[in-house]
Amino acid sequence: MGKSNLDLVSECDNFPYYEDDRNAYTENLNNYHAFKVSGYNCTLGYILNEVVEKFPWSDNCWTIDSAARTVTLVTPPDANPAVRSKLVAEDIAKAVKQDKFEILKGWRNEKYPVYGPGGEFLLEMERAASPLFGIVSYGAHLTGYVHDVTGLKIWVPRRAKNKQTYPSLLDNTVAGGMCTGERPFECIVREAMEEASLPESVVRAATVSRGCVTYSHVRDARAGGETGLIQPEVEYVYDLQLDPGVIPKPGDNEVEEFKLLSIPEVQQALARGEFKPNCANIMIDFFVRHGLLTPENEPDFLQIVARLHRRLEYPTASHCAR
Structure with a gap:
């Protein structure tokens, strides 16, 4: 049996919760x-x-x-x-x-x-x-999708096999970390051109902000380097409906290829554990927001939605432009 949606969310948001088991939480912090x-x-x-x-x-x-x-x-x-x-x-x-x-x-x-x-x-x-x-880091993720005669499909890249972190796993269409002073949307515009060769004009005109996903992840060997490091993150989430004629192409050495996958194909890849952990979270969030994952078809719906929006125990910053 493959991984459930709750399994995937728990794999990403895997730092213990104080409310679940206070003794285990305290012991872990030791x-x-x-x-x-x-x-x-x-x-x-x-x-x-x-x-x-x-x-x-x-x-x-x-x-x-x-x-x-x-x-x-x-x-x-x-x-x-x-x-x-x-x-x-x-x-x-x-x-x-x-x-x-x-x-x-x-x-x-x-x-x-x-x-x-x-x-x-x-x-x-x-x-x-x-x-x-173990500081809070910030990033931005974009899901590029199309509607054709067969329904909704998502552009899914495969990470390069020589990447230090999570090599060969599936990713979100566009994703990147935000450097000091960078705004979430500008991060998306930059990464869309660098990683997916998407025209800046298309990204600026049609990208829609869809909220954020937060979690606290404890790194394993797939992340590269030492294990057990805590990585709390805020990921700003964006959607981009693309014209069928706009095809993402690798623009740097971080992506091997892009494939246009149907929703069942994406769900199967998730269940097989083929996605980078935080990208699985973003994909599940996309399913919730687009009515593909609902209280009627997902028994763990409430817990999944709550875990996608963890209240971090560290100071955070608003990236509101002033």
Whole structure:
């Protein structure tokens, strides 16, 4: 028997819930240290204990409390994001030089933001290092679909077999992480051109914002690098109905091919576990929003919908343009 929709959602949103089992949740957290920044009374992420032990922390700017299981970046009260970012970057660079972590071999040269209470921008760090600190990352996913005489079909890409993360698995039509200062829609426009060779004019004219999906994922071996790292994420969701004559084509080395699949074909691929975990979540969300997954045909409907929109236990930021 294949994976159910709830199985797939649970595989992505697989960090324990305090409400389900308080003892299990607390026991699980014993494997991590909370990442904090001085002057802010909040947890910005969770760092695996093994990472805490191996990371080359500079004595003059980090405080590690083993009893409280916290790692705190300590800076002067007037420190700004540039100062904090520089200190973190210097130690990440040391970790790379000393070959401390496998995950850092997937260096992206992209910066991910870290936000404090009220969405205050605190610092940024190299994307490849972000799972080591367990910070919230942000991305945007687009589902491209067509309506033809046979019904609704979805453009599904297969990830390149040489990708460091989730090689050869199926993906959403367009997806990408949001760097510091990037807006969700602009991320989609950029990724649509880079990954799927979709004309900017088509994407800007017809893409529709459809909400977001949130989850807290514990990485396994398929993600590349160290396992057990926590990766909480916010994924902004978009739909794009394409004319049958518009055909996505790989625009970089991240995608091997695109296939136009019927809804039953997508459902079968999901059940076989062929999709990248978070992309399975986005696809299930698409099914809910388009009335393909309903309370009448899915016994776990309520739990699935709730798990697609996890309330994250870290500060998050609004990407509203002001």
